[in-house]
Amino acid sequence: MRTAVFGGTFNPPHLGHIKLARAVIAGNYADKILFIPAFRPPHKTGHSPAPFTDRVNMLQLALRDFAEAEISTLEERRPDRLSYTFDTMTELTEAAPQTEFLLLIGGDSLAQLHQWYRARELAEKWLVLTYPRPGNRVELSDLCRDWPEHLAAKLVKGIMEMPFFDISSTAVRDALSGGRAVKNILDAEVMKYIEEKRLYR
Numbered sequence: 119m120r121t122a123v124f125g126g127t128f129n130p131p132h133l134g135h136i137k138l139a140r141a142v143i144a145g146n147y148a149d150k151i152l153f154i155p156a157f158r159p160p161h162k163t164g165h166s167p168a169p170f171t172d173r174v175n176m177l178q179l180a181l182r183d184f185a186e187a188e189i190s191t192l193e194e195r196r197p198d199r200l201s202y203t204f205d206t207m208t209e210l211t212e213a214a215p216q217t218e219f220l221l222l223i224g225g226d227s228l229a230q231l232h233q234w235y236r237a238r239e240l241a242e243k244w245l246v247l248t249y250p251r252p253g254n255r256v257e258l259s260d261l262c263r264d265w266p267e268h269l270a271a272k273l274v275k276g277i278m279e280m281p282f283f284d285i286s287s288t289a290v291r292d293a294l295s296g297g298r299a300v301k302n303i304l305d306a307e308v309m310k311y312i313e314e315k316r317l318y319r
Contacts, residue, residue: 123207126153126154131176133180138283145278153190170194179308180307207243222247224251225248225255225256229254238266242269245272250281251282285303
């Protein structure tokens with residue numbers, strides 16, 4: 119069983135997240151997608167995300183018809199620590215050693231991956247699947263500036279061929295706070311939840 123670990127704030131989860139996950143399954147890059155909402159993301163300190171419970175609830179609504187997707191709330195058990203990917207991947211692997219865990223990230227994150235906590239160990243221990251992001255095409259020569267050759271080659275191997283899903287949670291929040299339409303960006307049930315909870319006002 120190959121499980122792609124898809125971490126993020128999911129603030130809120132949008133259709134780009136879901137379409138990307140479905141493309142990973144359809145492309146046979148993984149058998150299952152494990153969504154892991156971050157409790158305290160280390161790289162996103164500029165804004166306060168919606169409450170963790172609300173983000174999990176929105177993910178459950180967005181994934182209700184996605185049989186190959188699951189949600190893990192393991193990072194909620196570490197409320198006093200930043201949500202480092204290395205710690206999360208280690209905990210998952212120790213809990214289910216029979217599962218092959220893969221790390222799912224975007225091209226923008228791949229370009230900065232060498233700066234992540236315990237980055238080299240992360241790349242050594244797990245295959246990193248990278249989905250394309252507009253303006254962030256990473257080449258082997260780029261990676262070789264920051265990584266040993268064998269790890270740069272491994273990271274390039276994990277770059278997936280698939281369409282761009284150019285939707286960002288920041289743009290969704292800006293639209294919601296400005297009262298602009300978000301049709302075809304958010305799942306209808308997620309939009310209903312946001313309205314009922316008066317999130318992102």
